[in-house]
Amino acid sequence: MSIANTLSVPRPGADPEPREFTLPDLNAWDIEVEVTHCGLCASDLHLADGDFGDASVFPQVCGHEIVGTVRAIGSEMTGWRVGERVGIGWQKGACFKCEFCLKGEEQHCIDARLTCCSGEIGGFADIVRCDGRFAYAIPEAISSAEAAPLLCAGHTTYTALMRHARPGAKVGVLGIGGLGHLAVQFADKMGCEVTAISGSPAKADEAYAYGADSFLNFRDALQRAAAAFSLDFLLVTSPRVEDWDAVFDLMRPHGIVGVAGMTEPATVNIVAMMERTLTLTTVNAGSRNDMRDMLAFCARNGVRPTIETLPMNELPKAFERLRSGEVRYRAVLTT
Ligand SMILES: [Zn+2]
Ligand SMILES: [Zn+2]
Numbered sequence: 608m609s610i611a612n613t614l615s616v617p618r619p620g621a622d623p624e625p626r627e628f629t630l631p632d633l634n635a636w637d638i639e640v641e642v643t644h645c646g647l648c649a650s651d652l653h654l655a656d657g658d659f660g661d662a663s664v665f666p667q668v669c670g671h672e673i674v675g676t677v678r679a680i681g682s683e684m685t686g687w688r689v690g691e692r693v694g695i696g697w698q699k700g701a702c703f704k705c706e707f708c709l710k711g712e713e714q715h716c717i718d719a720r721l722t723c724c725s726g727e728i729g730g731f732a733d734i735v736r737c738d739g740r741f742a743y744a745i746p747e748a749i750s751s752a753e754a755a756p757l758l759c760a761g762h763t764t765y766t767a768l769m770r771h772a773r774p775g776a777k778v779g780v781l782g783i784g785g786l787g788h789l790a791v792q793f794a795d796k797m798g799c800e801v802t803a804i805s806g807s808p809a810k811a812d813e814a815y816a817y818g819a820d821s822f823l824n825f826r827d828a829l830q831r832a833a834a835a836f837s838l839d840f841l842l843v844t845s846p847r848v849e850d851w852d853a854v855f856d857l858m859r860p861h862g863i864v865g866v867a868g869m870t871e872p873a874t875v876n877i878v879a880m881m882e883r884t885l886t887l888t889t890v891n892a893g894s895r896n897d898m899r900d901m902l903a904f905c906a907r908n909g910v911r912p913t914i915e916t917l918p919m920n921e922l923p924k925a926f927e928r929l930r931s932g933e934v935r936y937r938a939v940l941t942t
Contacts, residue, residue, distance in 0.1 A: 619657035645730030646672030670730030699737035746906035766893030774798030782845030
């Protein structure tokens, strides 16, 4: 039995506040991790606000970009030592028996256990538990604070680019924020020609520093017209897309638009897509293999998030900063 000291959201839309949870005996395959760092993702706000329906259970403990050290190990679990540094992302368990688990796509497991959904205690806590097979060793070259955002934002964007982009491909990243600034770095290091796209021209200098080859101000119709027919793959990380036709206009024939931002329900012009046989797809966190590959890729190629760190007890302030768009790329809470 353990006690978890958490920062929990008591009801939809409320600020997180301290709350203790008594945890039962450790499951055979679980490990218990002492949290040192946890990143704050837009999905956490959606869970805190109850936007994902049954996924939230109040009091809701968010946090799924977790880094910490192993504190206890279940009776069946092998491969970890107490004191070892580990990371945990969006998913913390799976059945390991279903069709998708058996082909290495545990992210599609029908019984997937998500890190801070359905009453699971997430990373805004002093301890957290996960199936030890869903914990990841963090390469030495990556600091714990920088590792945290890689575990969701990095995992998602890397997986999308590995699936849809090739070296030399013309890749666009729409939205240069928590996900987008990592996507630009990944695409650049994968050998793609990268266009950073944002409605904020002030982001241009930073986008170039992250490795973009060009910058497109999405609010500028002339710049958009000049960029028509220019992209093979576009990763949409922005939470809001006002004009899907303008998005499709950027694409080359057979282009793929992958949406990672949790945009509002949208109506799209299918005929406009047909003219260029475009594909519209969605992007989510990848598999365990994608996670391990992504961490190794970051260690080797110098891909790192830009972060601001706050002490864990300032989580309400971090929520506020994320809601008002003030966070510079990614907030990481430290214990
Ligand atoms: Zn996330
Ligand atoms: Zn499964």
